[in-house]
Amino acid sequence: MIRRRSRLDRLEDDVLDESRPLAPILRQVIALGGHANSAPLRAWALRELQGYEGTEGPIPDYRKITVPLVMDGFDGRFQFTEQPVSMFDLPDFAREELGNELRLGQGAGQIESLLAGPPDETVRMSPPMAAELAQFMNQNSSRRVLRLYWTVHRSALEGVLDQIRTRLVQLVGELRAAMPQGQQEPTQSQVAQALQNISIVTGDNSPVTVTAPIAVAQGGGHAHAGVATPNRQGSRWTRVLKALWPSRR
Template sequence: MTESTRQGPQPLEQLEQGVLDDTVPLAGLLRLALVIGGHAVSQPLKQWALSELEGYGGKPASSVPDYRRPRAPIQADSHSLTWQRHGETISALHLPDITRGTINEEVTIPYGVGQLQNLIERTPPGQAVHLSLPGAAELRTLMSAMEKYRSRAIIIDDLYWAVSPSVLHDILDQVRTRLTQFVAELRSTMPAGSGTPTPEQVHRAVQNISITTGDNSPVTLTASLAHADHGATASASAGVQQRWWQRRRR
C-alpha cells in the first residue's frame, strides 16, 4: 500500500479534480492551493490564494489583478419634491470636481470569492449589484449642494457602480482558470504517477501563471527559483478602504 493510498488524495490531486468540476466551491480549491504553496514555501502562490479568499480590501489598488478591475456604469438615486429616480446612469463628469482622476467607470472588486458568490446569489435575476462609490456619503452632500441640483431642489440619495452579476461570475471563472493553468503547468514538470510536487516544480509552475495587476506589473504570481435595493448591495465601498480624497490620482 502506497503512502498516497494510506493518506488519501494529495492536495494536488484534489485540486486537479476540483478545477474541472464547476460544482466544487472555489474557496476550497484556493485553500488547497494555499496548502501546496505552504509545502513548497511559495510566498507568491500563498499570497494570491489568500488574497482571493479574504479579498483585497485594505491593500494597494495597484496590487489588485486586472481581472478584478472591470468597467461598470455609475448610477445615482435621487428625489425632488415631485419625483423619485432610481438607477439613473450618470457620467463621472457629473461628480464633484474633486473626484477628477480618482473615480470613473472602472471599479475595483476587492471582495473574497465567497462574498462574491454570496452577492451573485442574493441578486434577483435581471438586476445589478450596487457597489458604493468611495466616500459616497460625502459625495451625495456635495452634489446636492451643487447649483444645478440645489436650484431644482434635487437631493442625491445614493451613488454606486451597477455591476452585472455576470461580471462577478467572470471574476470567479478567471480565478478557476488560473488554478487550472497552475495544475497543468505543474503536471507538465512532474514525472508520471507522482502525487507530490517538489518546491522547485511549484515555483516553476507559479512563474507561468499569467496575472497582471493594475499597473500592468505581473507581480502577483512571480517567484525566483532560489527557494528554500436593486439587487444586492455591498456595505463596504469597493477598492482600497480609504476616503475618496485620499486615493492616489492617476
C-alpha cells in the same frame, strides 16, 4: 497496491467541479504552497481568498470591470432611479477615483455570496463615502442625490470568479506537466515554473497580473454591497475628505 491520493489530486478534482465554491479550493492551494515552500503561491491564493482591500498591492486587471455608475434622487418633483452619472456630475476631486471602472477587491467567497440572489438580479455596490459625496453634490443644486452606486450584473461577477478558477486549472495543468510520473507532491522549483507559465507574478506586494475583458448585461432586481477603499488609494481619498470637510485640514 492502491496509490494514495495526493493534495494535487484532490485540488484537481475540486477545481474542475464548477459546483464547488472557490474559497475552500484556495485554502487547499495555500496548504499546497506551504508543503512546496512557495511563498508566492501562498501569497496569491491568500489574496484571492481574503481580498485585496487594505493591501498595498494593486488589484489584478481581471478584477477591474466596466459597469455604470448611477444615482437615485429627486429633481424638483421628478424622481429618478439609476440615472447615469457623467463626469460633470461628480466633483472634480472625485473624478480620478470614480467612474465606470469598478475594482473588485473582495475575497472570492464574498464575491460568490453576492451571486446568491435571483438569476436576473443586479448588485448595487456603493463607492467609498458615497453618502458624503452625494451630500457634496447636493450643494447649490436643486437636484437631490439620495444614492450613488455602481450597478453590477451577475455575469460580471461570474466572469471574475471564472478568471480565478481558470488560473487554478492552469496551475494544476502546469504542475502536472512539470512533475514526472509517480511524483506525489510538487517541488518549490516546479511551483515557481508553473506560476511563471500562467503569468502569476507574486512576490513582495506583487499580485497576479492577468487581463481579461468581462461583458456586463442588464438585469431586473438588485442586491446591495459596499466597496472599501484600498490603502494604496488613501492619499487620493484624503483629498476627498479634505474637500468634504475643509475644517479638518
